[in-house]
Amino acid sequence: MRYSQYFIPTVKETPSDAEVISHQLMLRGGMIRKLAAGVYNYLPLGLRSIRKVENIVREEMNRAGAIELLMPTVQPAELWQESGRWEQYGKELLRFRDRKDTEFCLGPTHEEVITDLVRREVKSYRQLPINLYQIQGKFRDEIRPRFGLMRGREFIMKDAYSFDVDEKAADISYDKMYQAYRRIFERCGLKFRAVEADTGSIGGSWSHEFMVLAESGEDAIVSCTACDYAANVEKAEARQSAVTEHADPRDMEKVSTPEKKSIEEVAAFLAIHESSLVKTLVLLADNEPVVALLRGDHELNEIKLKNILGCDTLEMAGEEVVVKVTGAPTGFAGPVGLKAKIIADLAVQGMKNFVTGANAKDLHLKNVNLGRDFNVTTFADIRNVVLGDPCPRCESGTLEMWRGIEVGHVFKLGTKYSKAMKATYLDADGKEQIIFMGCYGIGIGRTVAACIEQNHDENGIIFPLPIAPFHCIISALNMKEDVVREASEAIYGQLAAAGIEVLLDDRDERPGFKFKDADLIGIPMRIVVGSKNLADGKVELKCRRSGEVELLSIADAVEKVKAAVNAAL
Ligand SMILES: O=C(C[C@@H]1CCCCN1)Cn1cnc2cc(Cl)c(F)cc2c1=O
Numbered sequence: 092m093r094y095s096q097y098f099i100p101t102v103k104e105t106p107s108d109a110e111v112i113s114h115q116l117m118l119r120g121g122m123i124r125k126l127a128a129g130v131y132n133y134l135p136l137g138l139r140s141i142r143k144v145e146n147i148v149r150e151e152m153n154r155a156g157a158i159e160l161l162m163p164t165v166q167p168a169e170l171w172q173e174s175g176r177w178e179q180y181g182k183e184l185l186r187f188r189d190r191k192d193t194e195f196c197l198g199p200t201h202e203e204v205i206t207d208l209v210r211r212e213v214k215s216y217r218q219l220p221i222n223l224y225q226i227q228g229k230f231r232d233e234i235r236p237r238f239g240l241m242r243g244r245e246f247i248m249k250d251a252y253s254f255d256v257d258e259k260a261a262d263i264s265y266d267k268m269y270q271a272y273r274r275i276f277e278r279c280g281l282k283f284r285a286v287e288a289d290t291g292s293i294g295g296s297w298s299h300e301f302m303v304l305a306e307s308g309e310d311a312i313v314s315c316t317a318c319d320y321a322a323n324v325e326k327a328e329a330r331q332s333a334v335t336e337h338a339d340p341r342d343m344e345k346v347s348t349p350e351k352k353s354i355e356e357v358a359a360f361l362a363i364h365e366s367s368l369v370k371t372l373v374l375l376a377d378n379e380p381v382v383a384l385l386r387g388d389h390e391l392n393e394i395k396l397k398n399i400l401g402c403d404t405l406e407m408a409g410e411e412v413v414v415k416v417t418g419a420p421t422g423f424a425g426p427v428g429l430k431a432k433i434i435a436d437l438a439v440q441g442m443k444n445f446v447t448g449a450n451a452k453d454l455h456l457k458n459v460n461l462g463r464d465f466n467v468t469t470f471a472d473i474r475n476v477v478l479g480d481p482c483p484r485c486e487s488g489t490l491e492m493w494r495g496i497e498v499g500h501v502f503k504l505g506t507k508y509s510k511a512m513k514a515t516y517l518d519a520d521g522k523e524q525i526i527f528m529g530c531y532g533i534g535i536g537r538t539v540a541a542c543i544e545q546n547h548d549e550n551g552i553i554f555p556l557p558i559a560p561f562h563c564i565i566s567a568l569n570m571k572e573d574v575v576r577e578a579s580e581a582i583y584g585q586l587a588a589a590g591i592e593v594l595l596d597d598r599d600e601r602p603g604f605k606f607k608d609a610d611l612i613g614i615p616m617r618i619v620v621g622s623k624n625l626a627d628g629k630v631e632l633k634c635r636r637s638g639e640v641e642l643l644s645i646a647d648a649v650e651k652v653k654a655a656v657n658a659a660l
């Protein structure tokens with residue numbers, strides 16, 4: 092490909108509305124252009140990377156025995172009404188009517204469509220297991236699309252769905268996908284972790300997210316220093332701290348804490364550590380008040396609490412509810428004398444003589460003790476784990492914290508959709524059985540963006556070779572000079588003949604301008620062809636990642652590029 096005849100509209104300045112580096116570099120590198128909020132054009136360079144990720148995904152899905160098909164983007168409302176999700180989702184599900192006034196939605200995911208297809212076509216256990224997948228555009232009307240392809244409204248997803256005779260077989264399908272995902276992200280050259288994850292709204296029993304490690308990641312994950320346990324903080328288990336304070340219960344007493352509301356303020360005012368306080372939070376679970384107790388230095392994990400309560404909605408109560416439930420303004424709530432349902436975190440169980448709100452303005456209580464002064468409805472793990480917590484799976488490890496970008500998510504779905512939509516099969520005895528499902532997603536565009544988040548420097552992108560738009564760029568310093576033009580064409584021809592994806596920068600631009608573009612778009616290898624070095628029969632080969640520069644003969648440079656590409660693919 093010749094740069095002068097291609098379409099790579101690079102931009103020098105950083106766009107103001109791009110907050111994360113991958114968004115900035117994909118705009119500046121001429122890879123994407125916004126059409127509307129969260130809706131992007133994939134320009135030629137961006138599309139080449141997108142297609143490379145898709146092809147790696149496709150190869151590994153096929154290797155795992157999955158079969159590719161393509162479902163429509165437009166989905167009839169009636170399927171979603173059958174599964175019960177038409178009412179479950181709000182404005183994120185983009186709905187519309189056709190000319191006959193029939194209701195449709197733009198597909199955000201395809202459980203209903205694939206289950207409808209399978210219930211019509213699969214009748215016997217002999218047709219199972221089957222794993223069907225597609226690589227296709229999805230639409231989710233996010234309230235705040237941002238970060239470029241990281242959180243778009245229209246995006247390309249690989250979504251796969253497995254169908255099995257029973258849970259045991261479904262576990263095998265799940266594991267095949269889990270292993271395929273590991274191969275996919277390894278082949279993309281990414282540093283990632285598979286972490287235990289909450290299944291969220293999709294239902295199902297178990298799931299893993301594949302996280303690309305990057306400081307800009309929206310997700311917080313933990314991993315154990317000693318074993319291979321890793322989990323999204325939303326799900327990571329806080330093992331009950333065996334520590335129980337062995338202090339004799341002292342008499343409870345009121346203590347004036349004028350205008351001291353937050354844990355920090357009360358702890359400082361009373362000159363005690365936050366872990367000697369119990370914070371009392373008032374929430375509404377399906378609009379019913381519920382009180383959560385946590386040690387002062389711990390944070391509530393609302394997903395854990397929601398899963399324990401089994402409620403549909405859970406949110407922090409407003410001031411008026413706090414006053415109604417506790418009799419005091421926010422900041423002075425405590426468990427003593429409360430009539431509400433109290434869920435206490437496991438860490439509260441071992442606490443003695445602690446401080447809590449007195450359910451009265453400007454008042455707290457000291458030397459409060461469980462059992463004597465109040466009772467708890469349920470003890471449960473409802474807190475976020477913190478750095479250094481003991482690993483819940485092994486005896487010696489502790490938890491480390493990372494930021495991650497979710498690029499894949501695999502779910503054990505069980506029978507949620509097959510039951511609702513009657514997707515069954517006849518077993519060997521002719522008995523009708525419900526199909527067990529799994530579903531498996533990868534964000535294609537998000538994988539490219541996450542790769543850039545993890546692979547860049549101050550000059551631009553540093554693409555891992557497997558998903559780079561091109562393998563090598565030839566920066567010809569002056570194509571008007573015969574020697575430079577002939578050498579550049581020769582190198583281009585030899586590399587292209589060897590199947591190397593090479594971009595020849597033949598533009599009539601100054602060397603520095605070409606070098607900046609080459610660094611910005613992140614092509615892994617660059618060959619500089621200039622008359623000075625050519626006089627010695629040399630060209631310059633630069634590795635984008637290491638910055639290493641070598642003066643080599645044309646033959647050696649070509650061989651080195653070929654070797655590097657063959658080693659990386
Ligand atoms: O999509 C999944 C689960 C898996 C992920 C992998 C591929 C198959 N689906 C979860 N999810 C996320 N956002 C959604 C947004 C809307 Cl508007 C919706 F209607 C449904 C969903 C929804 O179901």
Ligand SMILES: [Mg+2]
Pocket residue numbers: 300497499500
């Ligand atoms: Mg997910």
